[in-house]
Amino acid sequence: MTRPAPSSRPTTVLAMSPATREAVLTRRILPELLRVADVDPDLLVSDFARDDDPGLRGRLARAEVLFTGWGCPPLDEEALRRMPRLRAVVHSAGSVKHHVTAACWERGLLVSSAAAANAVPVAEYTLAAILFANKRVLESAHSYRSRRGPVDLLRHYPEAGNYRRTVGLVGASLIGRRVMELLRPFDLRVLVHDPYADPAEVAALGGELCPLEELLRRSDVVSLHAPALPETRHLLDASRLALMPDGATLVNTARGSLVDTAALTEELVAGRLHAVLDHTEPEVLPATSPLFDLPNVLLTPHVAGSLGGELDRLATSAVEELERYARGLGFRYPVDPGRLARSA
Numbered sequence: 001m002t003r004p005a006p007s008s009r010p011t012t013v014l015a016m017s018p019a020t021r022e023a024v025l026t027r028r029i030l031p032e033l034l035r036v037a038d039v040d041p042d043l044l045v046s047d048f049a050r051d052d053d054p055g056l057r058g059r060l061a062r063a064e065v066l067f068t069g070w071g072c073p074p075l076d077e078e079a080l081r082r083m084p085r086l087r088a089v090v091h092s093a094g095s096v097k098h099h100v101t102a103a104c105w106e107r108g109l110l111v112s113s114a115a116a117a118n119a120v121p122v123a124e125y126t127l128a129a130i131l132f133a134n135k136r137v138l139e140s141a142h143s144y145r146s147r148r149g150p151v152d153l154l155r156h157y158p159e160a161g162n163y164r165r166t167v168g169l170v171g172a173s174l175i176g177r178r179v180m181e182l183l184r185p186f187d188l189r190v191l192v193h194d195p196y197a198d199p200a201e202v203a204a205l206g207g208e209l210c211p212l213e214e215l216l217r218r219s220d221v222v223s224l225h226a227p228a229l230p231e232t233r234h235l236l237d238a239s240r241l242a243l244m245p246d247g248a249t250l251v252n253t254a255r256g257s258l259v260d261t262a263a264l265t266e267e268l269v270a271g272r273l274h275a276v277l278d279h280t281e282p283e284v285l286p287a288t289s290p291l292f293d294l295p296n297v298l299l300t301p302h303v304a305g306s307l308g309g310e311l312d313r314l315a316t317s318a319v320e321e322l323e324r325y326a327r328g329l330g331f332r333y334p335v336d337p338g339r340l341a342r343s344a
Contacts, residue, residue, distance in 0.1 A: 010064040010326055011085075012037040015045040015099075016092075017071025024069050024092050029315040036323040037065065046071060048079035057082070065090060065322060072099040080107055088325055092318035094118040094305070095343075096335055105337045112331040116174055117317040118306050122253050123178035125304035129276040130167055130183070130221050133249035136160040138274070142295040159247070163187050168219030170212065170235070171226035171254065172197035173343070179223065180205040191215045194226075196342065216243040221251060227343050228255035238263035241273070249274040253304040256281030265290065268297055278304040 012033075014021060021044055025033065030041060043059055050056060060082045066075070069092045073079070080086065080103050088110040089100060096113050104111065132138065136157045143151050153160070165188055169176050172194040183190055184206050192207040193215045202209050212235075216222060222244060226232050236250070237260045244250070244267075252259060256279045267273040274296040283302065291297050306314050321331050 008326055009036065009038045010088075010322075011059075011062045012039040012065040012067050012322065013043065013045055013059055013063040014039065014041070014069075015048075015066050015072040016069030017046055018044060020069040020071050020093075024311050024315045026312060026315070029312060029319065032316075032319045033067070033322070036319060036326055037067070039067065046073060048073050048075070048082060061085070064088070065325065067092065067318065067322065068096075068099060069093055074099050074101055075104050076101050077103045080104070088112070090318050090322045090325070091335075092314050097340065100335070100340075110325070110331065111335040111337075112318070112321040112325075112333050113335050114314040114317040114321075114333070116333050117313045119174040119178045120313065121306050121310050122175045122304045123182055125278065126175070126179050126223055126225075126251060126253055127182045129249075129251045129253075129298075130188075130223060131162055131186075133221050133251065133274060133276060134160070134162045134165045138276075138298050139295060164189070165220040166191060166218050168193070168215040168222045169207065170194075170215065170222065170224050170258075172202055172207075173225045173227070175253070176225035177201075177205060179225065180207050191219060213240070213243055216240055217245070219248060220245070221249045223251040224254040224258050226254055226258060228257050229342065233257050234260045236260065236264070238266075241267050244273060246272055247274065249276065251276045252280075253278045255279050256283060261285075268294055271296060276300075278302055 025041065033039060040059065043056065045056065061084065063083050063086050065088045066086065067090050075089065086109065089104065091113045094113060094115040096111060100111055140151060140153070140157060143156065167183060167188050168191040169179060170193050172192050180190055190207040191210050192202050193210060193212045197209060199209050226235065235258045241263055250264070250273060259281070261281050264275065268275055269290055276298045278300045279302060285291060291299055317333070321333060324331060
């Protein structure tokens, strides 16, 4: 059956939390959205099961596109029954796993994500973490602060610096590939572990594919960019953490479940390893965790992803995708259901 042509200004409904709408649809972005879509910015869906608003029911019945964000409820079969004309979902954030269900693919919906836009600040954070880790910025700053006087850099940090150091990236994801691109100007060796990666693509980005255990043994900094899946839970357990060289740094901007927190804590308390952790398991560590106070650990509260003005990048990407849809063009950043099971 031939798919009908999209509307020039497709009827679009916002599906996200109120806080997300305020953060993403700024005064700069909202006029652009109104230009490309027939959308009521005051009508917001955070529960597809609501039955008390006739206007909402009618709008959903006419909806051709859902413009989604953090807090969008699941698009299950019951929700889709309320939207018989729905043809596309444009997500203004990264992963769509929280709301795009099997029913969406069975309906044949087109789905787009702003994951590529969100990869930019995460990769930038990772680059900064890698360079600071090799330069021993965290430890030297702590030493300087505690001494309130001169620090013998040559004696205390003889191995500091980024010249010819080795960085291991676990996962050639959107973010992992972006990190490889950012690392290219530096005198660093880049190792990559990803069972699904294309060796030619990794080589073109300046990386070398290798087994995980080899990567851990050879790397001065190990940075995680793999998805949270059953098979990646505690990917770095006690035995694999033990493979990392003394003084190596673990950077985690992916998911806390990739690392055995108890095993990592033992290594960090002992001072053998260093860490920059934007994600932990649990996501907020208990107040009694020693990681808050260790001089060899930098903890940040999930700030690597898009924040503040960076949210405009996500929204701009989503609006541009909606405009491409309205013009009858394919999405630039489509979500492939065949790859979704092994992606973030």
